[in-house]
Amino acid sequence: MNTHYISAERLTIERVGEILEKKISIALSEDAKNRIVRCREYLDNKMKSSDEPIYGVSTGFGSLCNISIGYDELGTLQKNLVMSHACGTGERVPSEIVKLMLLLKIQSLSYGHSGVQLATVERLVDFYNNDILPVVFQQGSLGASGDLAPLAHLSLPLLGIGEVEVDGIILDASEVLEQFGWEPIALQSKEGLALLNGTQFMSSFGVWSLLKAMRLSRQADHIAAVSLEAFDGRIEPFCDEVHIVRNHRGQLETARAMRALLEGSQIISRPKAHVQDPYSFRCIPQVHGAAKDTIAYVASVLENEINSVTDNPTVFPEQDMVVSAGNFHGQPIALAMDFLAIAVAELGNISERRTYQLISGSRGLPSFLVANPGLNSGFMIPQYTAASIVSQSKGLCMPASVDSIPSSQSQEDHVSMGSNAATKLARVVNNTERVLAIELFNAAQALEFRRPLRSSEAVESLVERYRKVVPYIDNDRVMYPLIDASITFLQNN
Numbered sequence: 001m002n003t004h005y006i007s008a009e010r011l012t013i014e015r016v017g018e019i020l021e022k023k024i025s026i027a028l029s030e031d032a033k034n035r036i037v038r039c040r041e042y043l044d045n046k047m048k049s050s051d052e053p054i055y056g057v058s059t060g061f062g063s064l065c066n067i068s069i070g071y072d073e074l075g076t077l078q079k080n081l082v083m084s085h086a087c088g089t090g091e092r093v094p095s096e097i098v099k100l101m102l103l104l105k106i107q108s109l110s111y112g113h114s115g116v117q118l119a120t121v122e123r124l125v126d127f128y129n130n131d132i133l134p135v136v137f138q139q140g141s142l143g144a145s146g147d148l149a150p151l152a153h154l155s156l157p158l159l160g161i162g163e164v165e166v167d168g169i170i171l172d173a174s175e176v177l178e179q180f181g182w183e184p185i186a187l188q189s190k191e192g193l194a195l196l197n198g199t200q201f202m203s204s205f206g207v208w209s210l211l212k213a214m215r216l217s218r219q220a221d222h223i224a225a226v227s228l229e230a231f232d233g234r235i236e237p238f239c240d241e242v243h244i245v246r247n248h249r250g251q252l253e254t255a256r257a258m259r260a261l262l263e264g265s266q267i268i269s270r271p272k273a274h275v276q277d278p279y280s281f282r283c284i285p286q287v288h289g290a291a292k293d294t295i296a297y298v299a300s301v302l303e304n305e306i307n308s309v310t311d312n313p314t315v316f317p318e319q320d321m322v323v324s325a326g327n328f329h330g331q332p333i334a335l336a337m338d339f340l341a342i343a344v345a346e347l348g349n350i351s352e353r354r355t356y357q358l359i360s361g362s363r364g365l366p367s368f369l370v371a372n373p374g375l376n377s378g379f380m381i382p383q384y385t386a387a388s389i390v391s392q393s394k395g396l397c398m399p400a401s402v403d404s405i406p407s408s409q410s411q412e413d414h415v416s417m418g419s420n421a422a423t424k425l426a427r428v429v430n431n432t433e434r435v436l437a438i439e440l441f442n443a444a445q446a447l448e449f450r451r452p453l454r455s456s457e458a459v460e461s462l463v464e465r466y467r468k469v470v471p472y473i474d475n476d477r478v479m480y481p482l483i484d485a486s487i488t489f490l491q492n493n
Contacts, residue, residue, distance in 0.1 A: 005029040006110045006125075010307050013299050017211045019103065020096065025129045026103065028110060028121065035112025036121055042317035043115040043190060078192030079159060085152035085196055086162065088137030093150065093201075095133050095165060097426075100204040101154055102128045104306050105195070113309040113316065114194040120185050123158055132176055135163040136201075142407060143330035143418030146311065147201030150419070155195040160184035190315075197311035197328045205422035206302050206337050209429045213295050213344050216432055217288065219490055220347045221254060222462055223440045224284050225261040227354045228268070229455045230446030232363045233277045235259065235268045243285055250292030255285040265456040274363070280353035287350045294343035301336040330418030334401035337421040341428045345393040348432035351439045352386040358446045359383055369445045369473075376476045379442050382483065386438045393431045396424045437486035441470060448472055465493065 004019050007029040018024070028036075093101070106124050109116050126132070134157045140149030156162030157173035161184075164173050177184060227233075238259050243252040262268045276282060313324040359379050361367035370378030400420035406413040444463050447455065454460060469485045 003027050006032050006106055008032070008035075008111065010303075011107055013207060013210060013303050013306075016100070016103070016207055016306070020100065020211075026106065026125060028106075028118075028125060032110040032112075033118060036110065036114075036116060036118045039112040039115050039315050039317050040117055040188075043315055043322070044188075046320075046322065047189060075187055075189070078187035078189065081192035081196060082152050082155050082159060082187070083161065085148045086156055088140035088149040088153050090137050090139035093136040093138055097204050097208050098133045098136050098154070098165075099128065099131070100208055101136070101150075101200045102133075104200040104203050104207070105151070105154065105198060107306060108198055108200065108309055108311070109194065111309050113314050114311050115190040115315045116194045117185070117188055117191060120158065120187070120191055120195070123182065123185055126180070126182070127157070127164075130180070131166065132157070133165045134173070135165060135170060138423050141201055141419035142405070142412070142415035143199075143202055143334055143420070143422075144326075144328065144415035145408075145412055146197035146328035147199060147330075147419055148196050150201040151196045151198060154200075155192070158185045158195075159187070190313075193313075194311045199305060199310045199328065199330050199333060199418070202330050202333055202337070202418040202422045203302060203305050205419075205426050206298075206333055206340075207306065209337070209344075209422070209425045210295065210299055210302055210340065212429045212433070213291075213340060214299075216344065216347060216429065216436060216490075217292055217295055219493075220288055220291075220351065220436055221257045221284075222261060222458070223351070223436055223443060224281075224288065224354065225258055226443040226447060226455075226459050226463060227358060227439060228258070228277075228281050228284070229262070229265060229459055230358060230365070230443050230450065231277070231281060231354070232267065232272065232274075232450070233281045234272055234274070235262060237277070237282045238262075238285060243289075248286075248289055248293060250296070251285045251289030253292060254289040258284060261458045262456050263458075265459065266453045267450055267455050270453070278353070278357055280350050280357060284350070287346055291343040291347050294339055298336045298340040301333060305333050330416035330421075331401065334416040334418030334421045335399075337418065337425045338397075338399040338401050341393075341421070341425040342397050344425075344432050345390075345397050345428050348386075348390050348393055348428075348435035351432075351435050352383070352390045355383050355386050355435075355439045355442045358442045365446055365449055369442060369449070370476075371474070378473070378476065379445060382438050382441060382479060385483070386435045389431045389435050393428045396428050396431075400424060433490055434483075434487055437490050438483060440466065440490070441483060441486045444470065445473060465489075 004024050004026045109121050134154045136150045136153040141147040157164050160174040160177050162173050238255040243255045310327045313322050315322050359368045367373045368378035368380045370376040400417040403417045404414050
């Protein structure tokens, strides 16, 4: 299917990954269009027939909620909201995450509980399909009242304001709208609030990180299998019986994956002089498995979030209700993203320990994995690099979700800081990818010292593919390009 139709059908994490990876275009289903139009018409009629103030529709925002706004100024109110809230700073949000923000914002608005114009959502669809990516910054959101600052930057180009990236070039949004023959959107009541309230900044970083964590979790098992072989490790700790009596799903799944990866290996099946392996090898099922269980939990939380209405107020046309509540509060996903950061960091933590064991001169391996140590430093410093990265990740794993700083004259007196949890999570995921790449760099080198014995078909196939981009090291050479090549290898496999 070349087009994904936005609808009330549940959007899975896997489907999001497929849409992004295959660059599938999106469109609103007829049902989604009808929902959006019905809600907008209801809100317009409600405004005409009711004298009751509606938060953010006929009032100011935040602690200004008690100030009523005249009917003829409601559009200006919404435009002013978007402009005044675009206060982001710091690093730019990566383009692939901005695109994901567009997708998730469209999904949330499509349920017909936000009161937006159909034209507004269709323009977001146009941006998505034409890779017109608003310039958004990483700092500025408290993760409650929605991701106000980043979503304001996402929304500015709808009004012909702000900047967008097109084909890697930053352009004024007004210039791009003119190129496509599009008029700026004239916001109606509630629309600015619908665009700015919501958790799409947090959720997009979370989903992007989760998809990458899923891949890294699989790769961690494969890389650990190479390391176990290179270290001449034992297979007994991976037997079913051990893990069934503890009964953690991820642990058992990891043990079975490791046995499958090592099936048929000459190295793993030969008699061993040592009775036990260090924890970083023996406890692969327990550590990798705990990460798998965490990933599964976080996936369930984030999948609920991306299928939710998270702006405020929430409009219920069938029940004749407009409710000012708190679905924009990021606490559910803030906690989950902090948890995922810890789990992914631990994949890096145990990986660095395996790297250290491989260069330690144990089990018949030469010190620092070179045939002539002394003259050559060999793989001494890649382990330093991995240790440095792991240490940074540990610092990043302090939970952001336990912090709260009141804002808006204490009307918004408890916030989730989920945006900080999200951006930290992305850094930890990238860090762990680098650490695993360094482990593979070392493990492939160490495996050569077990020749002529052969490992399993799965391990030998992985190493053969890896050797096409990263060579065996005889004597010292500049290492950083090889580490970069190793990272790229993981990203492409």
